[in-house]
Amino acid sequence: MNMLLALDTIPRLHNILASAFTWILLAGYVIFPGTFTSLQNSDVINDSKSKSEAESTGKEVLRHVAFLPLLWVAAVCCIIGASGMCWLWWRWSENYVWLLNRIFLPGCLNSLAGLVNTLVSVYTAQNRQWSITAKVTVCVTGSCTLVTGLLFVVYNNLVLSKVKRKHEREMQLNGTEDEHEDILHKINRKAREPALEPSSVV
Numbered sequence: 001m002n003m004l005l006a007l008d009t010i011p012r013l014h015n016i017l018a019s020a021f022t023w024i025l026l027a028g029y030v031i032f033p034g035t036f037t038s039l040q041n042s043d044v045i046n047d048s049k050s051k052s053e054a055e056s057t058g059k060e061v062l063r064h065v066a067f068l069p070l071l072w073v074a075a076v077c078c079i080i081g082a083s084g085m086c087w088l089w090w091r092w093s094e095n096y097v098w099l100l101n102r103i104f105l106p107g108c109l110n111s112l113a114g115l116v117n118t119l120v121s122v123y124t125a126q127n128r129q130w131s132i133t134a135k136v137t138v139c140v141t142g143s144c145t146l147v148t149g150l151l152f153v154v155y156n157n158l159v160l161s162k163v164k165r166k167h168e169r170e171m172q173l174n175g176t177e178d179e180h181e182d183i184l185h186k187i188n189r190k191a192r193e194p195a196l197e198p199s200s201v202v
Contacts, residue, residue: 003097003163010098018088018102022110025081025144029114031074032137033121071133078140096160104152111144 085103092098118137122130 003095006095007098010092010095014088014091015102017084019106021081021084021088022103022106023081024077025085025107026110026114028074028077028081029111029137029141030117031070031077032114032133033118033125035068035071035074036121036126036131036134036137082144096155096163100152100155100160104148104155108145108148108152111141111148115141115145 085107089099089103115138118134118141122128122134126134
């Protein structure tokens with residue numbers, strides 16, 4: 001209950017920053033496939049005379065990045081997004097409800113979207129040709145999806161459940177007093193409680 005009530009005390013700026021950082025992370029994931037190289041798009045392969053030369057040149061092409069400045073932009077976006085999310089996680093580490101709704105769930109969904117976008121790009125635009133940047137991007141997006149997903153499960157099913165069980169035990173101890181409360185008083189008290197956030201999952 002204290003965590004739900006504390007949602008109103010969290011600065012609006014931090015809510016905006018949480019959305020911004022998760023969006024910036026997603027932007028980095030979306031930009032990464034633009035740096036993938038493929039044998040089909042390379043003019044170097046077409047200039048090769050023999051089959052062996054074409055194969056060796058193709059392997060060399062897949063080791064390079066198509067647009068190096070774009071790679072830097074994607075990397076910076078991912079670093080800023082992940083760093084901001086970690087900072088907000090540390091700043092509001094005591095409010096599990098806010099972390100679940102603002103950091104872990106959006107981070108997991110955005111990372112999953114980046115992973116799907118990378119796989120689609122490799123298996124369609126790149127003709128199943130795995131360049132170095134494609135492999136790195138899959139590792140990064142897959143790791144972020146796994147980490148944020150595990151954090152969501154742990155906080156939702158273990159940490160928050162423990163707090164809920166503690167609250168239920170305290171309510172049972174005070175159950176005798178609660179039975180004597182007037183029904184109208186209960187309704188008024190419930191009406192004064194703040195509503196959950198529209199995007200809340202807890």
